[in-house]
Amino acid sequence: MRxxxxRSGEAKVSVQEEITGAISHGLVLLVGVTHADTEEDAHYCADKIAGLRIFEDEEEKLNLSVQDTGGEILSISQFTLYGDSRKGRRPNFMAAAKPDHASTIYEIFNERLRSKHGLKVGTGAFGEMMEVSLTNSGPVTLIIESK
Structure with missing residues (x-):
């Protein structure tokens, strides 16, 4: 998984002009799944992100997690994270998982954030064209990979 x-202030995702997920503050996640990803990968990434200390404490140090701040998650499926643009001008998406596998791993990931970590998780619609808007706070942007 990639x-x-x-880290975000307010954020929302819309499908066909209908808002399907929104948060007031927390994390926006663009989630890519490759064909070799497993439930273990989904759990690893969810656990890592839930405990990731990227919010400021009272001393302005990045010392708090999304759980510590009462933040929320906006999780967006994003197969293009596995695009390979090294050759030519059109990316190759062969490393991205097929939709049936990707949607299963994506749902396992989101459910782990909800059930184990008690986080509110908003989502887009898997496989649909989406419009995402957010206020990046900091900005703080990281890449998490399972392997």
């Missing part, structure tokens, strides 16, 4: 983590 996940872009962005």
């Amino acid at each position: 996940i872009i983590v962005q």
